[in-house]
Amino acid sequence: MTAIDPALRATRTTCAYCGVGCGVLATPDGNGGAAISGDTEHPANFGRLCSKGSALGETLGLEGRLLHPMIRCSNGVMERVAWTDALDHVAHRFHHIIARDGPGAVAFYLSGQLLTEDYYVANKLMKGFIGSANVDTNSRLCMSSSVAGHKRAFGADTVPGCYEDLDEADLLVLTGSNAAWCHPVLFQRMLVNKQRRGARIVVIDPRRTDTAGDADLFLGLKPGTDTALFSGLLVYLADNGALDRDYIERYTAGFEDAMARARSIAGSTAATALATGLAEKDVAAFFQMFANTPRVVTLYSQGVNQSAQGTDKVNAILNCHLATGRIGKPGASPFSLTGQPNAMGGREVGGLANQLAAHMNFTPPDIDRVRRFWKAPRIATHEGLKAVQMFEAIARGEIKALWVMGTNPAVSLPDADAARAALGKLELFVVSENVRSNDTVNSGVHVLLPAQAWGEKSGTVTNSERRISRQRAFLTPPGETKPDWWIVGEVAKRLGFGAAFNFNSAADVFREHAALSAFENGGSRDFDVGALSSLSDEAFDAMAPVQWPIRAGEAPRPRLFADGRFFSNDHKARFIAPEVPVLRTETTAARPxxxxxxxxxxxxxxxxxxGASPRLGQxxxxxxxxxxxxxxxxxxxxxxxxxxxxxxxxxxxxxxxxxxxxxxxxxxxxxxxxxxxxxxxxxxxxxxxxxxxxxxxxxxxxxxxxxxxxEYVFRGFALSRALLALPPQIWWTRVSVSGGHGYLLANNADLAGWQSWLHAAAGDDLAEYKDVGGGVYRAASFSNDRIETCLFVGPARDAGDWNVVKSLFAAEALSNDQRRTLLSGRSMDGLASAGPVVCACFGVGRTTICDAIAAGAGTAAEIGARLKAGTNCGSCIPELKRLIAQAPVPGADSDQRQLATASN
Known part of the structure; x- marks a missing residue:
């Protein structure tokens, strides 16, 4: 463990990953790293962290970091330049393209990992002053269907509930959400509710994920049939006296149309079962649970959102909660689980192409209001292009300049090869990043701008329950890295908009963002943090996590809509009649x-x-x-x-x-x-x-x-202190390992080719073992008593034990016996392989766990008591349970053992 100087103090910040928004305590080690632990005082996690959050300290190194501005020269080579030159170039090229082709010819593509302040300044520049709404975000790929569903139903993009509802619900319905893996801190909170209060859990998913391992009922529905399931539920609620007629009458509109459509989609329990591919008894059990349990939270995530019918799926869920009045009440609400750390903050400032800042829209009153507040005469007057359409417009040559900030669309967009090809057509392609190389950067970037990373930058993020938290710097920014809001602001100044972008700190940006949220609001809009608009720099630095709305003179409200007041013009919620669900893509004999x-x-x-964490790669x-x-x-x-x-x-x-x-x-x-x-x-x-x-x-x-x-004839692995340029025509994947880089390999080449490649990569001073007849080649080079590079190749599993050799590679020095026996690929001195890691939080391997089970650990809790596995974030507990179920039963014959495994 890294020794921490007692003089170095812990900084309270927020995790860099999912939308749970966990509080983190980061204590710098004085050498560019930090010890990471959960913040016990943060209301999102109360000290818990998942495996990814626990490993944040392993990701703070500078290897591969972009530290200086770079511009592609006429010879195609990226060269370091001064900030002034890079910013002048970006502004000049943007100005030229806008003057020639209009503001619609330029675009920004942002990220849910930006801070709210970064998002705000980028959105203000593009929509307010360049005059185009072509600014979208990778959050479009994660939760925009929830945004659209909320706006259709509530009149605003509002999450009604809070995390405390997970503690107070009597029924938790997870649909399209593998929360055990993707939101494990919240899922463990649900399991505590199940254990202490007897809450039941229903999991709805085409895959039997690890989340389903703790479900009281699993509904493995056919893909794309969520709308049918929840339409059938709405019909069941109506036919079995489970509607809140008073709530529907007083606070909603559109119920009859929605009910008629629901009956046409799934008019009975039997019809719902047929439409979803589920057993009728399971559908009936779910419907009865929902109808008979007043405190229900329905949690939905990418399995619902990432769909060509995602918005209708969201509204089908919301319809059921509105129809029963189960919204904004303790333990009763629909709840969107957000994927990224600041997807919500991006939504607040208009980071999506179809929104204006502060949850305002492209309506004449909102456009005029934002125009006057920003003093922005060129403000965009209509929605811009959403992510997929934006890249299609780039491919057609309609968008000439693109600025990507903190995301990797050449990998993450659908039809990603086409997206990558489109990037190569741009006249100006700018990327703000903290890494020198990724698929997007390597797709013809013209300008690279070094952005600060987590641990170096300062600002705010908003989590899934509308809670704003501070992300604070605890490391000195390396090289010439700058905050994204500063980079955008400097370009804005060079475009002639200096007066509107005179920000000197993240606190300056936040105060303006908060003031706009309250501007001419008066309770008419959901998003209002106006009470924070006058925070001093010191108060901003010390700001505790707080949920919005935070209206001046009012206390924060953890839940919304229980009073029946929504954000539509008539203050009523809307039931939405979804379209009859039809998958856009049909299977064929060629694509079955x-x-x-x-x-x-x-x-x-x-x-x-x-990918920089050895623990997480195992x-x-x-x-x-x-x-x-x-x-x-x-x-x-x-x-x-x-x-x-x-x-x-x-x-x-x-x-x-x-x-x-x-x-x-x-x-x-x-x-x-x-x-x-x-x-x-x-x-x-x-x-x-x-x-x-x-x-x-x-x-x-x-x-x-x-x-x-x-088919591949040979498999194997390589380990090296430095990145390797692997030979062509092989299958490989790179894994971070302690002390360097690991590569898992497969190919059909002959051994001579491998030997020749390794000699070229590592030199001729190699210890080698070669069995031509058996198809085995193993070799290693050393620096003093440490492995420098090694390669193990052979048919099937004959290459050697990856976990054993990886442990030897991590050693600072090998003994003479270890060095002599290294090329056996097996442990010869009691260094047993722990097997693939199951518990990433504590690095506990499968073999170690199976040994504990064989020694009598019969429950996940007993394994935790012996090995600590499963005692932090809990995301490995389902796998622990499977290993227990698969363990040989003492005295059982092979048929019984197979039955025990199959029943898991």
Missing amino acids: LRLNTGRIRDQWHTMTRT HLPEPFVEIHPDDALKSGVTDDSFARITTDYGQCILKVVVSERQQRGMLFAPIHWSEETASDARVGALVAPFTDPYSGQPENKATPASIVPY
Whole structure:
């Protein structure tokens, strides 16, 4: 563990990852790193952190950081320049393109990992002063369907509830949310409610995820049928006397139309079962639970939002809560689980192309109000292009200049190869980033601007329950890095808008943002933090987490809408009649399966941060595709083999995981790997670019696909202190390991080719073992008594033990015996492999856990008591339970053991 100087004090800040918004205590070590722990006083997490948050300290190094402005010269080489030169160039090129082609020819693409202040200044420049609304954000890919659903139902993008509702609900319905992996701190809060109060949990998802492991009822519905399920629920509530007729009459409109549409979609429990592919008894059980439980929270995330019918799915859920009056009450509300740390803050300042700042819209009164506040005569008067449409316009040559801030659209957008190709057509392509290289940067960027990273920048973020928290700097900004708000402001000044961008600190920006939220508001708009508009710099620095609205003279309100007052013109909520659900993409004989994409437990987005943590790379180190055993048999693929997945848009080669937890007819592949981190795993390139007509959010869950076996003769791994340039025509994935970089490999080349490559990469001073007949080659170079580079290649599993060699690589010095036996690829001195990491928080491997189970640990709690596994964020507990269930039963014959495994 890193020694911490007692003179260095902990800084209260907020986690850099998901929308839970956990408080973090960061204590600098004086060497550019920090010790990380949870903030016990932060109301979002009360000291808990997930595996990713716990490992933040491992991601603070400067390797790969962008530290100076750079411009591509005429010879194609990126060269370091002064800030003034870079800013002058960006402003000059933007000015030229706008003068020639109009403001619609330029665009910004922002990120839910920006701070609110960064978002605000970028939005103000583009919409207020350049005069274009072509400013959108990667949050469009995460939660824009929830935004659209909220606005249609409530008149504003308002999350009604708060995290305390998770403690007080008697029924928790998770739909399209693998919260056990993606929001584990909140999921553990739900499990505490289940254990202490007896709350029941229903999980609705095409995949039997780890979240389903603790469910009282799992509904593995067909993809795209959420609207049918909740329409059927609305009909059931009406037919069984479970509606709140008084609430409907007094506070809502549109109920009859919504009910008629619901009856046409799923008019009975039996019809709902037929539409969703569920057993009628399971549908009935869910409907009865919901109807008979006044305190219900329905939590929805990407499985609902990332759909070409995402907005209708959201409104089908909201309809059920409005119809029962279960909204904004303790333990009763619909709740959108946000994916990114500041997606909510971006929504507050108008970071989406169809919004103005402070939750205002492109209506004449709102446009005029923002124009007058900003003194912005060129203000945009209509919505801009949403993310997918923006990149399509770039491909057509309509958008000539693009500024990307803090995101990697060449990986994350659907049809990602087309998006990457579009970037190469731009006349001006600017990227503000903190890494020198990623797929987007490497797609023809003209100007690179070094932005401060988490730990260096200061401002605010807003979490899923509308709670604003401070993200504070605790590290000295390296090189010439600057805050994003400063970079944008400097360009604005050079464009002639200096008076409106005279910000000297994040506090300056926040005060203006807060003042705009209260401007001519008077309670008519949901978002109002006007009480914070006069904070001093010192008060801003010390600001405690607080939920909005924060109106002057009023106390903050943790819940909204229980009083029946909404933000529509007549203050009533609207029931929405959803369209009859139809998947935009149909399977065919050539594409018989549907590809679902999503996250895994220990990685984040495109791994530019989490990929730097050795701990986080050990649980699932390889890009994979998950398939049901029946589909695997039909397709000829087997577990731990390789397969090629093809759609109409692209293809990948991934490791195969055969699992009964995957639904028949479906594939699942994680989104995280890029061209930077793997050879053939750009899953975004496979996804169809179909979008929801209301939200513009793409359908990431149901692209028609095919799968066929892909054979590799050799497998193996390499470890190196420095990044390696691997030979062509091999399959590889890069993994961060202690002391350097690891590569998991597969190919069909001969051993001579591997030997020749390693000699070129590591020199001729190698210890080597070669078995030509057996197809095995192992070699290592050393620096003093430490491994410098090593390569282990062989057929199937004969290459060597990755975990054993990785442990030896991490050692500062090898003993003579370890050095002599290294090329065996096995432990010869009691250094047992702990196996793949299951608990990333404490680095506990599968073998260690299985040994504890064999020694008598029969529950997850007992494993935790012995090994600490599962005692922090709890996201590994479902896997601990599976390992317990799969353990050999003492005295059982093989048939009984197989039955125990299959029943898990």
